[in-house]
Amino acid sequence: MTSIYSEIGLKAGLEVHQQLDSRTKLFCRCRSKLFSGDPIITFMRQLRPTQSELGQVDPAALFEFRKGVRIIYEANDESSCLVEMDEEPPHPLNREATEIALTVALMMKAKLVDELHIMRKAVLDGSNTTGFQRTCVVATDGEIDLKGKIVPIQHISLEEDAARKMEEADSIVRYRIDRLGIPLLEVATAPVIHSPQEAQETALAIGQVLRATGKAKRGLGTIRQDINISIRDGALVEIKGVQELELVSKIIELEAQRQLGLLEIREELERRRAKEKDFKDDFRDVSAIFQHTECKIIREALDQDKRVFAVRLPKFADLLGRELVSRTRLGSEMADIAHFWGRVGGLFHTDELPAYGITNEEINKIRQHLEAESLDAIVFVADNLRNAKDALKAVIRRAREALKTVPEETRGARVDGTTRYLRPRPGAARMYPETDVPSFRLSADRVEKLSGCIPELPKVRISRLVEDYGLNTKLAKQMVDSEYASLFPMIVKESAVSATVVAVALTETIKALKRDGVDVERISDTQLRDLFILIGSGRLAKEAIPEVLTWLAEHEDDEGEEAIEALGLAMLSRKELEIAVEEIVRENTKLVEDRRMGAAGILMGLAMKRLRGRVEAKQVGELVKKQLKKLVG
Amino acid sequence: MSTAFSGYKRRVARILEKAGAEIGDVIQITRENDVIEGILIPRSGSNDAKHVTVKLSNGYNIGVRITPKTKIKKVGTGPKPAFTRPPLPKQSMDLPKVVIVSTGGTISSRVDYRTGGVRPALTANDLYSVVPELSEIAVVDTDVISNLFSENVTVKHWRKMAAVIAKHIKKGLAGIVVAHGTDTMGYSAAALSFALQNLPVPVIVVGSQRSADRPSSDAATNLIGAVRAAAYAPFAEVAVAMHETASDETIIFHRGTKTRKCHTSRRDAFRSINTSPLARMKNGQIEMLLESYRKRGAYSKLILKPNFNEKVALIKFHPSIDPNIIEWYVSESYKGIILEGTGLGHVGRYCFSKIRDAIKNSIVVGMTSQCLWGRISMNVYNQGRDLLALGVIPLDDMLPETALVKLMWILGQTDDVEEAKSLLSMNLADEFSRRTRIGETA
Numbered sequence A: 001m002t003s004i005y006s007e008i009g010l011k012a013g014l015e016v017h018q019q020l021d022s023r024t025k026l027f028c029r030c031r032s033k034l035f036s037g038d039p040i041i042t043f044m045r046q047l048r049p050t051q052s053e054l055g056q057v058d059p060a061a062l063f064e065f066r067k068g069v070r071i072i073y074e075a076n077d078e079s080s081c082l083v084e085m086d087e088e089p090p091h092p093l094n095r096e097a098t099e100i101a102l103t104v105a106l107m108m109k110a111k112l113v114d115e116l117h118i119m120r121k122a123v124l125d126g127s128n129t130t131g132f133q134r135t136c137v138v139a140t141d142g143e144i145d146l147k148g149k150i151v152p153i154q155h156i157s158l159e160e161d162a163a164r165k166m167e168e169a170d171s172i173v174r175y176r177i178d179r180l181g182i183p184l185l186e187v188a189t190a191p192v193i194h195s196p197q198e199a200q201e202t203a204l205a206i207g208q209v210l211r212a213t214g215k216a217k218r219g220l221g222t223i224r225q226d227i228n229i230s231i232r233d234g235a236l237v238e239i240k241g242v243q244e245l246e247l248v249s250k251i252i253e254l255e256a257q258r259q260l261g262l263l264e265i266r267e268e269l270e271r272r273r274a275k276e277k278d279f280k281d282d283f284r285d286v287s288a289i290f291q292h293t294e295c296k297i298i299r300e301a302l303d304q305d306k307r308v309f310a311v312r313l314p315k316f317a318d319l320l321g322r323e324l325v326s327r328t329r330l331g332s333e334m335a336d337i338a339h340f341w342g343r344v345g346g347l348f349h350t351d352e353l354p355a356y357g358i359t360n361e362e363i364n365k366i367r368q369h370l371e372a373e374s375l376d377a378i379v380f381v382a383d384n385l386r387n388a389k390d391a392l393k394a395v396i397r398r399a400r401e402a403l404k405t406v407p408e409e410t411r412g413a414r415v416d417g418t419t420r421y422l423r424p425r426p427g428a429a430r431m432y433p434e435t436d437v438p439s440f441r442l443s444a445d446r447v448e449k450l451s452g453c454i455p456e457l458p459k460v461r462i463s464r465l466v467e468d469y470g471l472n473t474k475l476a477k478q479m480v481d482s483e484y485a486s487l488f489p490m491i492v493k494e495s496a497v498s499a500t501v502v503a504v505a506l507t508e509t510i511k512a513l514k515r516d517g518v519d520v521e522r523i524s525d526t527q528l529r530d531l532f533i534l535i536g537s538g539r540l541a542k543e544a545i546p547e548v549l550t551w552l553a554e555h556e557d558d559e560g561e562e563a564i565e566a567l568g569l570a571m572l573s574r575k576e577l578e579i580a581v582e583e584i585v586r587e588n589t590k591l592v593e594d595r596r597m598g599a600a601g602i603l604m605g606l607a608m609k610r611l612r613g614r615v616e617a618k619q620v621g622e623l624v625k626k627q628l629k630k631l632v633g
Numbered sequence B: 001m002s003t004a005f006s007g008y009k010r011r012v013a014r015i016l017e018k019a020g021a022e023i024g025d026v027i028q029i030t031r032e033n034d035v036i037e038g039i040l041i042p043r044s045g046s047n048d049a050k051h052v053t054v055k056l057s058n059g060y061n062i063g064v065r066i067t068p069k070t071k072i073k074k075v076g077t078g079p080k081p082a083f084t085r086p087p088l089p090k091q092s093m094d095l096p097k098v099v100i101v102s103t104g105g106t107i108s109s110r111v112d113y114r115t116g117g118v119r120p121a122l123t124a125n126d127l128y129s130v131v132p133e134l135s136e137i138a139v140v141d142t143d144v145i146s147n148l149f150s151e152n153v154t155v156k157h158w159r160k161m162a163a164v165i166a167k168h169i170k171k172g173l174a175g176i177v178v179a180h181g182t183d184t185m186g187y188s189a190a191a192l193s194f195a196l197q198n199l200p201v202p203v204i205v206v207g208s209q210r211s212a213d214r215p216s217s218d219a220a221t222n223l224i225g226a227v228r229a230a231a232y233a234p235f236a237e238v239a240v241a242m243h244e245t246a247s248d249e250t251i252i253f254h255r256g257t258k259t260r261k262c263h264t265s266r267r268d269a270f271r272s273i274n275t276s277p278l279a280r281m282k283n284g285q286i287e288m289l290l291e292s293y294r295k296r297g298a299y300s301k302l303i304l305k306p307n308f309n310e311k312v313a314l315i316k317f318h319p320s321i322d323p324n325i326i327e328w329y330v331s332e333s334y335k336g337i338i339l340e341g342t343g344l345g346h347v348g349r350y351c352f353s354k355i356r357d358a359i360k361n362s363i364v365v366g367m368t369s370q371c372l373w374g375r376i377s378m379n380v381y382n383q384g385r386d387l388l389a390l391g392v393i394p395l396d397d398m399l400p401e402t403a404l405v406k407l408m409w410i411l412g413q414t415d416d417v418e419e420a421k422s423l424l425s426m427n428l429a430d431e432f433s434r435r436t437r438i439g440e441t442a
């Protein structure tokens, strides 16, 4: 495996972003809590690109602004204040979050900076009300130990999380600002990872360290990875927002494959002697050809007084439709790019036609109209003049790039590990000082104090779980990897339930439920603790754990008591249990006669099924045997 | 070397000087156990002389502690920042003419990334480069008369503003925009309301609450609204233009004598008090909110009365205030005192004798309320009736700050105490409203 990737010169770097579970947000004293339901206030803003430190304006940002994008923000009172609305200057940096960040830095043997400087990183998509994200480096030059291989950590920084995008339509984007300002720890590795497998292991190892602090938030979206990937002759591509750790290796494999595919297209274009100068912004109105079209999309567009514009891509035939990786063709890449620059809903290209009700006759007419030769492809869009022009200009730009190189870009991860074009990569110089928050010195005292209470590293922790709690190594490892790692000792201590039972529930059971589609992220720590206290006090059987968890996931505000009631899981008394077992034995007299003591297993199964979750298996076993002995002597 | 402006002090300044390192240079800092390389960045605000700020290659700044063993070496020159002006928009010359008189504040500034500070946009072209939309609204000219934080604005500057505005109006134009810091913008707007009489065109005073160095700044939206109103609004009054809400949706115009900054940081910090705002702008359309207003073009000739007398004080009454404060003003030959009394217009009886002395010494004394909302009524209680008997002039629903500015202006026009008193009670620039609307509340 590794050799293939070293052959193509794969280089990857990871940026792991982890929400911290501090009491309040990074620059205000709001709680870090998302809300559902209707917002109590909405407000509209427009962001205006400002010049960077070096006097440049990000062209993509400027373009967005000229299109007049309006951003609607939603807020409620509990999770946001005037700071998130950008109506009040930021408060001083959250101390608790800073200490968590410093602790992580110490665990990764990084060098703490002497003085923290808060920076503004320009972000113009509306996800930050200010138009920038506040961020600061807390340490540099750390390392993460990957079973002997050391992966260097370039920097560890503390930043504010962005607002949540709720909706995007035409030129309106809707964001919710509850998430804005939640402390986010960023751990960035050097781009020295050379295989997808190694990337996955690195991500896992970083995640373990973060969780070891006991201050990492958990649940969907609380950890997000960005991956930088390049291959030899390819380009640096940044893939954003990978929420599932398990996807890291797949994404890298697919991206390497995508870049290789693009390089093959480049070679093919070279063979076909495609020339950059032949790609012209020569857009033709071909609406007349579609006067009587059967194509619904075009029909609707024409009815709304939109027009169809086409452009010729010399020597591109068959290349737009060629599959790079699943769900990705150069044609679909161009469609995403056209959407970004021209806000068009989609585009048609001759490689995928005839289809969508567009006939061969119509295609031939367009080909004639554009004087296309057989090796040429044609791309067309149906929209108003301005959008169509912006879209086709972007298509031509992309086609020209295809002759030369793989373009640098920012892509978004899909849940299946494929990615799609998001936007051009932002320029380098988009950081400037946050003048509203003073810089902040780390005293030697404070560093010393923090150094004195560093949480155990995962390896140490695993062996301690084995020794102190009697878990087997596999389970101990799973427990350390788990989001519930810090909850585990607390539950064992307060519930007196066997450590293995707790660990299995918090790892295997929860994983299995998640696979079955149960929204386990919604179960709160309090609910979990409460559940085990009920088991420990003998009021609930441990066999009922999966059922109760499933119920709790759907009843956020309720606790174990309610689950017991709703599910009819109240434990049977010894007397009730005896009666029930007797009954089952009586119903199966034939079986008992046939198999004598050998019937115990089957009877036990029947009893457990009937009394599911309301009895302890051990007790049932004892009673079944007792009854059998009585009957068969 | 240039560290004089860089914020570096004492020992660190000397080390940098010895290394020959200037702001923007790439430096290498060698310490006991590490080496850090980055661009030397200016330090701001602190008296610290132990740290150097550098920009790392990833764009982040960090502070590096300098110990006696630290060595600094200059290893290169960084990219020199420069303000590259985007291509100027085309100006169509048949649009109305608007002059932006700039006094300072974040509204008329752009960022200087070298220092992280802001500096004024000096010319129309500077402004166009930051807010290109202006060129589609009006032919804009700029006149920078000062570059002040608004807390540094004084009576002297009001006089200058009024005179410069009058000069431009006499040359003929569609309207004036005054760019101003928001802290004392309400005072200046009131001052212009009295100093510029029979206005033929609107004078729009505009500020911003978020500085222009952030993409979310309200400066551009407010400025566009102000220029549009100056060019096209049907009213010819002094008005303050700011956000109406937290949204970039509407710009609201407050009458210069009836408005006040009521919030430290929100975009909609300004409120009209005891009256409705004058007008609202949405999607570039102006809607009048008051029925009675001074119409554009009703007068053809402006009357300029730019003189103010600084010998007027605004005294906020509070429990246990020392009445000798009033005596001090008398001894300093003050000509007027505006009292910001409690509730309906009261001060403690222990102040009465000093107030009586002041009035005997030909000081004009007016009463306003620290409640801001509502009007005073000094006939309801004995305390009030006695103050009236002393000769205190009740100022109805006038804002305390407006009353101060008005009395300064009156005493800049006349030395006659009786005339001054009668002018103080007269409605000159809509500083009084005759009715308190039902919906009028804080």
Ligand SMILES: [Zn+2]
Pocket (backbone or CB within 6 Å): A025, A028, A029, A030, A079, A080, A081, A082, A083, A084, A181
């Ligand atoms: Zn807040």
